[in-house]
Structure formats: structure tokens, C-alpha cells
Amino acid sequence: MKPAPFEYIAPESIEQALAALAQYGDEAKILAGGQSLMPLLNMRLTTPGVVVDINGLDELNYIRQQGERLHIGALTRQYRLERDARIRQTVPVLAAATRLIGHPSIRYAGTIGGSLAHADPAAELPAAMCALEAELTVVGPSGSRAIQAVDFFQGALNADVRPDELLTEVRIPIRKNAVWGVREYTRRAGDFALAGAIVLAEIEADRWANGRVVLFGVEDRPLRVSPAEAALTQQALSDGQAAGVAAAAVNGLACHADLHASAEYRKQLARVMVKRACLDAVAMRDGKKGQENMTGSA
Amino acid sequence: MRPQRRTIVTTEVNGAPVEALVDVRTTLADFLREEVGCTSVHLGCEHGVCGACTVLLNGLPVRSCLRLAAQAAGHEITTLEGVMQTERGKTIGQVFVEQFAMQCGFCTAGFALSLYHLLERAPEPVTDQDIHETLGGHICRCTGYVSIVEAAKRLRDHRG
Numbered sequence: 001m002k003p004a005p006f007e008y009i010a011p012e013s014i015e016q017a018l019a020a021l022a023q024y025g026d027e028a029k030i031l032a033g034g035q036s037l038m039p040l041l042n043m044r045l046t047t048p049g050v051v052v053d054i055n056g057l058d059e060l061n062y063i064r065q066q067g068e069r070l071h072i073g074a075l076t077r078q079y080r081l082e083r084d085a086r087i088r089q090t091v092p093v094l095a096a097a098t099r100l101i102g103h104p105s106i107r108y109a110g111t112i113g114g115s116l117a118h119a120d121p122a123a124e125l126p127a128a129m130c131a132l133e134a135e136l137t138v139v140g141p142s143g144s145r146a147i148q149a150v151d152f153f154q155g156a157l158n159a160d161v162r163p164d165e166l167l168t169e170v171r172i173p174i175r176k177n178a179v180w181g182v183r184e185y186t187r188r189a190g191d192f193a194l195a196g197a198i199v200l201a202e203i204e205a206d207r208w209a210n211g212r213v214v215l216f217g218v219e220d221r222p223l224r225v226s227p228a229e230a231a232l233t234q235q236a237l238s239d240g241q242a243a244g245v246a247a248a249a250v251n252g253l254a255c256h257a258d259l260h261a262s263a264e265y266r267k268q269l270a271r272v273m274v275k276r277a278c279l280d281a282v283a284m285r286d287g288k289k290g291q292e293n294m295t296g297s298a
Numbered sequence: 299m300r301p302q303r304r305t306i307v308t309t310e311v312n313g314a315p316v317e318a319l320v321d322v323r324t325t326l327a328d329f330l331r332e333e334v335g336c337t338s339v340h341l342g343c344e345h346g347v348c349g350a351c352t353v354l355l356n357g358l359p360v361r362s363c364l365r366l367a368a369q370a371a372g373h374e375i376t377t378l379e380g381v382m383q384t385e386r387g388k389t390i391g392q393v394f395v396e397q398f399a400m401q402c403g404f405c406t407a408g409f410a411l412s413l414y415h416l417l418e419r420a421p422e423p424v425t426d427q428d429i430h431e432t433l434g435g436h437i438c439r440c441t442g443y444v445s446i447v448e449a450a451k452r453l454r455d456h457r458g
Contacts (some may be wrong), residue, residue, distance in 0.1 A: 001344045007301035008322035008368055016299060024301075031366075038364035039345035042325070050301050051322070055369060079358075103435025105412065106346065108358040109365070189434040 003041040010053040014139060014166065017054055021164045022141050024050040028163065031055070032075060032114035035106050060113070060168055063087065070172045074113025078125075079104070081112060091172055093180040093200055097128040100182065103190045113167045116152070119159040119221070122192040124184070126153050127216035130224055131198040134172045140165035153221040175210070177203045181280030183273040184217070187260060193217040194261045195269035197249070199277035201232055203285060208233045213245065218255045218270050225249045228274065237285075242278035249274040309370040311336065312380030320367045327351040329367035330377060338378035338407040342437070349436035352408040353377050359415045378407040381414050390414060390453060399449035401440035408436050413450055417457050424454045 011017040021028055027049035031037055040046040054060070060075035063084050070090055072081070081087055081098040088095050101107055101115070101124050115125040116136065129136070129149035136147050138161050149170075152160045161167055184196030195218050201211040211232030215223045228249035237245070255266040308317045311334050318333045327344075330336040330353065342348035344363045351362045354376040381387035390410050393399070400406045416424055416432045429450045438446065 002325070002328070003323040005303070005321070005323055007303055008305065008366070009299060009301040010368070011299065020299070020301075034364050034366075034369075035346060035361075038325075038366075041323075042344050042363065051366075053366070053369060102346075103349070104432055105349065105352055105359040105361055105435050108355075109360045189431070 001042045001044070004044050004047040006041075006048055007050045008053065009050060010056050012056045014057060014059065014168065017052060017057065017166055018139065018141060018164070020050070020052050021166065024052070025163045028052050030117070030166065032117075033077065033110035034114075035102065035110040036114065036118040036120070054166070065090065065174070068174050070174055072112055072170050072172070074111065074116075074167045074169060076112050078107040078110045078112060078115070082107065090174045091132060091178075093178070093182060093198065094128050094132065094172070096180075096182045097124040097198065100124050100184055100193075100196075106190075112170065116170070117159050117161055117167045119153050119155075119157050120192070121156050121220050121222070122194075122196070122217035124182075124193075124196065124216065127196065127198055127214045127222040128182075129170060129172075130222045131200050131212045131214040132172045133212070134170045136167060137169040137171075138165045138167050144168070150222075150224055156220040175202050179203060179208075179281040179284045181277030181284070183277045183280070185269045185273060195255075195266050195273055197270060197273035197277045199232065199245075199274065199281050201237075201281065206236050208235075208237055213249050213274060215249060215253075215270050215274070218253060218266055220256070223253075227251065232278070237278060237282055239279060239282055242275045242282065245278050246271045246275035305368050307367050307370055309373060309375060311375045312377060312383070313374075318367075322366065322368050324367040325363050326353070326365040326367050326370055326375075327362035329370070330362060330375070333367075336377040336379050340404055340407060342404065347437065348405070349408040349412070350405050352411045352436070354381075354411060354415060357415070357418075359412045376411075378410055381411060386414060386417060386457075390417075390449075393449050393453050394446075397445050397449035397452065399442060399445040400438075401442055405436055405438045405440075409433060409438070409446055412436060413453065416450075417453055426451070429454065 029048035031051050031053045060073040062073040064071045082095050134149045180200040184193035196216045198214045201208040211229045213225045213228040231245045231248045250271045255263040257263040330339045340350040342350035346361045346364045353362045412432050
């Protein structure tokens with residue numbers, strides 16, 4: 001399995017990249033970390049006329065804190081999200097979710113922007129961006145536009161980036177006193193999740209505020225579930241109420257079925273992942289678990 | 299700036315300069331095998347799942363089947379041939395043999411390179427979980443995982 005012939009261009013600036021995309025449009029594919037595109041090229045599931053390699057755009061490789069927001073350049077490698085001290089301090093849930101992506105050698109190459117633009121419904125970073133209420137910037141011939149993460153993912157492998165546009169940055173609001181949990185179920189370590197959940201809230205006095213519950217791997221895009229978010233923030237969550245939040249999260253959920261899991265099984269997995277993520281958040285509030293232990297499969 | 303079908307790759311493999319004209323669709327894995335002669339780079343799945351084609355790019359383990367040769371310019375690449383010139387590489391080879399951490403050997407180069415990178419982290423501690431996570435990125439179809447994990451733990455416990 002070798003890629004079909006294509007032409008290759010490696011722009012050295014955003015302007016050059018946009019010029020190439022403007023010229024080749026639908027024919028072009030952007031190559032970032034390559035951990036999704038290269039398998040598709042090797043298997044000839046995609047046969048672009050031109051591959052636009054953006055790895056030379058050093059200007060898109062950064063993690064910066066500006067006020068109450070963390071700015072991350074699209075070309076930042078995933079392993080840096082796991083290890084960066086600012087991320088671990090300000091949005092540790094992002095470090096934990098990143099650690100569930102593939103294997104270490106995938107995360108040394110893969111980029112945050114690549115994963116988001118690829119928009120795999122079972123991927124961790126799109127779900128994390130929805131849970132963190134991140135804002136994304138794409139630039140194109142007519143300037144840049146900002147998009148909320150939940151609006152960015154429009155279906156399986158379908159993100160709100162036109163062929164002549166480039167995803168350049170994500171901005172994540174930093175919120176204090178956050179408690180959270182990330183859980184996913186995979187058949188083998190490193191596989192895509194059959195179902196996963198991210199639960200996130202902030203503790204204000206005795207209440208839980210701004211609760212967010214995001215499912216991934218169950219529908220064609222990451223899914224924020226309002227009834228479960230309401231259940232999460234009604235009162236200070238206890239162990240016993242986690243099951244209620246989990247039930248609310250999957251109520252009426254129409255999961256897809258495939259070779260690996262029936263719709264019913266996937267729904268059950270999603271319910272259990274929400275419950276366990278809630279219990280992680282409760283344990284974090286009670287100081288029973290450190291953040292280091294809050295990540296994990298199943 | 300115009301797109302190309304062929305390009306001249308100038309890079310460094312195992313410390314030696316390499317320059318070759320390649321078709322741009324050539325993967326780094328095929329380049330290393332066919333142009334440079336590093337046949338320790340094994341192609342199992344060619345879509346990033348098996349880990350047999352792992353090489354070190356600027357010291358970090360990556361899948362060479364998920365990278366184009368054209369992207370190698372300006373980077374340092376190390377294959378098992380290069381790692382086996384080092385003391386740590388030789389020790390890994392010796393412990394793998396003593397521990398029977400291989401059968402057919404097809405996956406071994408990938409395991410050894412990821413393990414080499416993990417052990418290079420000294421003096422940072424390497425936990426059992428780190429070992430499982432690192433080796434989890436490699437598939438051995440002879441089902442030799444227990445011996446490989448044992449070899450890794452032995453190397454961790456006696457690393458210099």
C-alpha cells in the first residue's frame with residue numbers, strides 16, 4: 001500500500017500556504033502531523049492532486065497564556081499538550097484527554113490542529129475542545145473567522161474549514177476550581193474509543209457550576225448533552241447522583257452500530273463512561289484522588 | 299513556489315549525511331530501506347498501527363510509514379542500525395536475547411527503538427505504566443509480550 005502519485009509543496013508562511021490552497025482548492029490536502037492523512041494516502045482512500053505540507057510554519061507552534069485564556073497554535077504537537085506545565089496547571093483535563101490518543105509515537109508526530117480539522121467522531125481532542133468551550137480560528141483568503149468548538153464539528157470527518165482555509169489557533173478559557181473526569185473504552189490500548197465521556201464543572205462555594213458533559217465516539221461528532229449538564233449542576237454532586245447524570249446523558253441517544261459494537265452496547269458503554277467520569281470528578285472534589293490519576297481507559 | 303513530483307532530500311541518517319532524489323510520494327520508511335539501506339526498518343501495516351517501522355526523528359520515536367521522505371530535510375534520523383552502535387543499544391540487544399524477548403524478530407527493531415527512547419529519559423523515573431504505554435504502541439504477532447515487558451523492566455532496573 002503506497003500513496004497514489006501527487007505533487008508536493010511545503011510553504012514557509014501562512015500567506016504561502018493560503019496561496020497554495022487558493023490555487024489548488026479541492027485538489028489540495030493539508031499535511032500537518034500526518035497521523036490521519038498518511039494512513040489515508042497509503043491506503044489510497046484519498047488521492048489528492050497536491051499535498052500542502054505545513055510543517056514548516058513554525059509560527060503555528062506555540063502555547064501561550066494571555067489573560068484568562070490559553071492560546072495554542074494549530075501545529076503544536078500533541079505530546080506537548082500532555083507535558084506542558086501551563087496546560088497541566090490551567091487546563092489539566094486537556095493533558096489527560098491527550099494522553100488517551102493513540103500511542104506515544106503518534107503523539108510525538110500528531111498536532112492539535114490536525115486532529116481537530118480531521119474531525120474523527122471518536123477522537124479525544126474534538127471532545128475536549130467542546131467540553132472546554134474553546135474558540136477556534138481559521139484563516140482564508142478573505143481574512144480570519146472565529147468559531148465555537150461545538151459549531152466547528154459538523155459531522156464525521158467534516159469540520160467547518162473550507163478547502164481554501166487553514167485552522168491556525170485554539171483559545172481555551174481558563175476556569176478556576178475545576179473538577180473533571182475523562183474516560184473512554186477501547187478494545188486495545190491506543191485504539192479509537194468505542195465510547196468516551198468528558199465531565200467538567202467548577203466548584204463555587206458548595207455548588208457545582210457550568211457543568212459540561214461531552215460524549216464522543218457515539219454519534220457523528222462530539223455531543224454536549226444539556227440534560228446531563230443540568231443534572232450535574234443541580235446540586236453538589238455525590239457518588240449516588242453520578243448514575244442519574246449518566247442516565248440523563250444517554251437518554252434518547254441514537255448511537256451508531258459497527259463491526260465493533262452494536263448501538264445498544266455502545267450506549268451502555270457511554271452511560272458507564274459518564275458515570276465513571278462523574279465519580280472521578282467527585283473524588284477530585286473530595287481530594288481523594290490527585291489529578292495524575294484522573295485519566296484512563298474504562 | 300511550485301508543487302513538485304520529485305525532490306532532492308538532504309538529511310542525516312545515523313550520523314551520516316544522505317542526499318537522494320526521490321518521488322515526493324515516497325514514505326520515509328521506503329526511503330530508509332531502499333535509498334539508505336537501513337533494512338531494520340520493517341513495514342508491517344503501513345498505516346501506523348503496528349509500530350514495526352519506528353525510527354527516532356530528532357531523538358523522538360515516530361512511525362516512518364506515516365511520514366514522507368521529503369519531510370526529512372533538516373532532521374536527524376536514527377534507525378536501529380544507529381542505536382546498535384551505542385552502549386545502551388548493545389545492552390538492549392543482549393537483554394532481549396537473554397530474556398527471549400523475540401521469536402521471529404520482525405517487530406523487534408520497533409520495540410527496541412521505543413524502549414531506547416524511554417530509557418534515555420534517565421534520571422527521570424520510568425514506571426511500569428510507562429513501560430506498558432510505550433510497548434503498547436507495538437504489535438508482536440508471535441505473542442511474546444510477557445518476555446518483552448520483562449526485558450524492559452530488567453533494562454529499566456539496571457540502567458546506567
